[in-house]
Amino acid sequence: MKMIPCLYAIVRFCPFVETEEFANVGVIIIAPEQKVFEFKLMTKKHARITNFFEQLDAQVFKTSIQNLKGELERIRKLSQDQDPMFARALFEEVVRPREAVIKFSNVRAVLMNDAKAKLDELYGYYVERDFVTPEYREQVLEKTLRKWFNEAGVGSRFDRLEIGNEEYHATFPFVEEKHGEAFTAVKPLNLGQDQPSKILDHGGAWVWRLAQLKRKGTLPERVLVAVEGPTDSTTPARTKAFRDVINELSDAGAAVLTYDQKAEILSFVE
Numbered sequence: 001m002k003m004i005p006c007l008y009a010i011v012r013f014c015p016f017v018e019t020e021e022f023a024n025v026g027v028i029i030i031a032p033e034q035k036v037f038e039f040k041l042m043t044k045k046h047a048r049i050t051n052f053f054e055q056l057d058a059q060v061f062k063t064s065i066q067n068l069k070g071e072l073e074r075i076r077k078l079s080q081d082q083d084p085m086f087a088r089a090l091f092e093e094v095v096r097p098r099e100a101v102i103k104f105s106n107v108r109a110v111l112m113n114d115a116k117a118k119l120d121e122l123y124g125y126y127v128e129r130d131f132v133t134p135e136y137r138e139q140v141l142e143k144t145l146r147k148w149f150n151e152a153g154v155g156s157r158f159d160r161l162e163i164g165n166e167e168y169h170a171t172f173p174f175v176e177e178k179h180g181e182a183f184t185a186v187k188p189l190n191l192g193q194d195q196p197s198k199i200l201d202h203g204g205a206w207v208w209r210l211a212q213l214k215r216k217g218t219l220p221e222r223v224l225v226a227v228e229g230p231t232d233s234t235t236p237a238r239t240k241a242f243r244d245v246i247n248e249l250s251d252a253g254a255a256v257l258t259y260d261q262k263a264e265i266l267s268f269v270e
Contacts, residue, residue, distance in 0.1 A: 008030070008110060009028050009104040010024050010104065011027065011104060012105065013049060023049055024127045027040055028095065038115050040127075046058055049061050052139070075090050110122075142188045144188075145188055148266060149174070152270060159177075163213060163219075163220060168213070182218075183221055184224075184269065187226070188228075189206060189228070190202070191229045191245055195238070199230075203242075207249055214253050224256075229242040230242055
């Protein structure tokens with residue numbers, strides 16, 4: 001069967017500009033020559049979104065998705081009666097960068113022979129899978145820390161900042177500055193991956209970053225890594241990998257606390 005070139009973009013929900021956080025909530029796909037303009041949006045399971053974005057009114061998400069759905073249905077109908085160049089121009093107008101709660105990824109190309117099957121595949125990978133990835137879990141951990149810090153009255157002291165110099169820098173979600181320099185930095189770190197090698201790889205990346213900052217004299221005086229490890233104690237290899245990373249983070253100059261040490265974490269930042 002002949003493969004057809006098509007373009008697609010991922011729909012992203014970005015309710016809070018200041019945090020730059022987003023959730024993938026849909027996919028748009030177009031094959032102008034075949035007059036294909038299809039989309040799939042997250043119209044159910046709203047709790048995943050509202051749980052992820054703290055203090056978000058669920059109605060904001062529902063209304064945003066419904067408005068987008070209506071607009072895309074209108075554009076799909078309009079594109080059926082137009083030449084391929086006009087249909088592509090419509091698509092590019094929809095996905096162009098703008099300041100709004102709904103944004104789109106960069107346009108990507110893919111080959112397909114069945115629009116619906118490819119749309120379902122892309123949606124499954126970018127939207128449904130997005131909520132079970134280690135990266136998503138780390139964002140949840142970050143939100144937990146932010147909530148704790150705000151409740152303790154210290155949240156306003158911390159900002160997301162890059163630490164380092166022109167040679168090397170790393171971004172920390174919680175940085176407190178004193179006299180114009182980073183003094184305290186906090187990094188949530190998910191070490192609950194399903195394989196020991198993945199735990200070592202992800203944790204090792206942050207060991208390396210801390211070591212680079214320390215070597216270049218830009219590591220803050222106080223660094224805390226708040227870690228979440230494997231929840232299944234029946235896998236000794238994962239537990240060992242978790243412990244190895246904790247030891248290496250400590251050797252690199254960080255204090256390391258687990259998420260069940262809430263009081264100690266708050267004591268560190270107060």
